[in-house]
Amino acid sequence: MDWWNGNIYFIYAKIVYNEENKKEIPPRVSWDDIKQTDVPKIREKQRGIFKAEVSKKIKFWKEDFAKRYKNSKATTLLLNRELLKFEHIVYSPMPYTNDSHILYRGIILTIESLSTIKNYIDNTKVNGATIEFDFIHSPNFLFQDKTEIPPQVYAECCWLYVRWLKLNFKQKKQKRKALPSAVVNNAPSNPFPNIFTNGYAYDMFLELQKLTVSEKTMVADYAFIFHQMKSNTLKAIHPNLSHRSFIKFLSDNKYADLDVTKLPFKNPRKKQPTFSSLLEKYKDSILGNQTQ
Secondary structure: OOOOOOOOEEOOOOOOOOOOOOOOOOOEEOHHHOOOOOHHHHHHHHHHHHHHHHHHHHHHHHHHHHHHHHHOOOHHHHHHHHHHHHHHHHHOOOOOOOOOEEEEOOEEEEHHHHHHHHHHHHHHHHOOOOOOOOOOOOOOOOOOOOOOOOHHHHHHHHHHHHHHHHHHOOOOOOOOOOOOHHHHHHOOOOOOOOOEOOHHHHHHHHHHHHHHOOHHHHHHHHHHHHHHHHOOOOOOEOOOOOHHHHHHHHHHOOOOOOOOOOOOOOOOHHHHHHHHHHHHHHHHHHHHOOOO
């Protein structure tokens, strides 16, 4: 087949010109230019190449995360961060930017690649369209960068990876105490009513730790969260909750294993903008739905 031999490529496939390659770029074709008897053969080859690329990439991601999870002393925080990063790629809308590249949840992507990823997820996963593999080159095609992962492959990996994380690393859940019906109907779930005054407070805690906690400064970061959320102006954490109880809560639920008995009060300026933003988002809901 001309396609398998690298003598043609499809109009949907990306090409990379290598100055060291003195050959002329082969003709660009559409399916209408292919012999009908060759069409199913090419499609099957493309499908096989796509699946092999996905399998190779997803295997590396799984093994890497499993290793980090095993070594982590804050597995719940690690899982939350990993899910947040990849769910953002899978589910969030396309950002508005004029830049050609973007640092997207810690991953550098071209805007073109990110757009392709979003379209792939929307078309094949959300809308249920059949996956087409026209973007796949023959391994014998010379004008391609074999080190570059096609964004469609990356998108499929992100989708599968998120599902794998949720199926294999489930977070612990605790039974909640019965709350007044008004609170149950209007407020989000509060799985730790002995720690947080309501579900809004717990949601704020989850967002704060995702945005402000670093592995190297974990004690100081959780101290910041504890004192800010326990303050008299917010009372998101019960006022009588001790340092030891909060530290035990973090350890028991695998948020963090802190080798301290007290959380020193610190108020780093760099965290204030994040806290102020979340305070504006949650304050009214927390104060308006508090339970004793």
